[in-house]
Amino acid sequence: MANAARQAPPAWNAVGRHDVFPKASHDEIARFNFLTNLNIHLASQVLPGVRKAYDKRVDEGASPSNRREVGELLKRESVYQFWSSLRRNTMEMRQQNSRAMVFRQLPELVDKAKKLNEDSTSLQLNAAVETPRYMSAVDIHCMPGGYHTEYCKDDIAAGANYDSGIFVTTAGMLGRYSDGGGQALVEWLKQQAENGFCPRRILDIGCTVGHNIVPLAQAFPDTEILAIDVSAPVLRYANARASSLGISNITFRQENAESINAEDGSFDLIITCMFLHETSSRALPRILGETHRLLADGGKVVHIEQPQFTPDMPPYEQFMRDWDTRNNNEPFWGTLHDLDLFEAIEHAGFARERISTLGLFAVVDEELFPSAAKAASDSEDFGRKPAWHAYIASK
Ligand SMILES: C[S@@+](CC[C@H](N)C(=O)[O-])C[C@H]1O[C@@H](n2cnc3c(N)ncnc32)[C@H](O)[C@@H]1O
Structure with a gap:
């Protein structure tokens, strides 16, 4: 007990x-x-x-x-x-x-x-953007209607x-605003600033309600941020939420990440947070290709995901981590985590020696959430624990 x-x-x-x-x-x-x-x-x-x-x-x-x-x-x-x-x-x-x-x-x-x-x-919506089939085919993680279904006007x-x-x-382990991943990115970016990497234009792909991009907007108010998602209901909510939190440097735009309406080299930092596993085998290479096209020279792409199923991960752990594929309507979860992401990112145009990984823990307010902050560091629930791998590709 x-x-x-x-x-x-x-x-x-x-x-x-x-x-x-x-x-x-x-x-x-x-x-x-x-x-x-x-x-x-x-x-x-x-x-x-x-x-x-x-x-x-x-x-x-x-x-x-x-x-x-x-x-x-x-x-x-x-x-x-x-x-x-x-x-x-x-x-x-x-x-x-x-x-x-x-x-x-x-x-x-x-x-x-x-x-x-x-x-x-x-808030820039575009009714011509279609919901990909992989999103409409299942109610992702048992969420009826997924992210995209509209039940009324302006839903x-x-x-x-x-x-x-x-x-x-997540049992609160991502923090008050469910933004532990974004807070971890802020800490990482502050370390990067010491080495001279200070992005002026950031792209967040698959932003949902903006949980993990808002902390970046707050920490770097002079940065110009574009947050895209294919689903209008979450974008309307994201923009209203950000505005009520006092954020004015994020544009939320409806786009399909497989083909993004922006000039080559438009961004110095591109992030995805717990996004790649909710795409598909067909969409993934296109999305990674877009990150390479849109990244400026000297820029970085950071993908935050749960750990990959590598050969050194014991079969028991792989089975438990793959629970979501079989039981939580996450059809691409196992396929994504089986992939060699180094190879996939290299295939998108990045040099192998410029791709690295980094362990990231959610940064949670320890005063408000002593137990959550503690649990973040010492418990495991095979997929719920806010301990991620970031794949970082530099151009
Ligand atoms: C798990 S959520 C991402 C969570 C979010 N990044 C965060 O940090 O809170 C996945 C999101 O990706 C969006 N999405 C899926 N496929 C997409 C695509 N091809 N283009 C743009 N957004 C997409 C979904 O609408 C959904 O909002």
């Missing part, structure tokens, strides 16, 4: 608010808190039992050599079935709780966003749903 107490997640009430953040009722907050705690319980108390069951099978003579064989063993174990079905359910319930909360106040939220976006030149429901629910899945 000491372990569970140490990892108690912050209450959902601590989540960062702004003018378009949905209002939650007592019962909605209670549900979010229950789900957050259930996630932590599953990771810290039930998951070790899955490992025990696996080790017992190995002690009895099983010797799985790849993640498929690990799966064959584990899917017959009741502790794995229990953990996996509850984990799926916490995701389904998170989405349903956020969705019900957002829909009961949607006209009001749409109105608020509309007012914040009305005279704004920083922002997908953005409000994502913004209010992500805290549950």
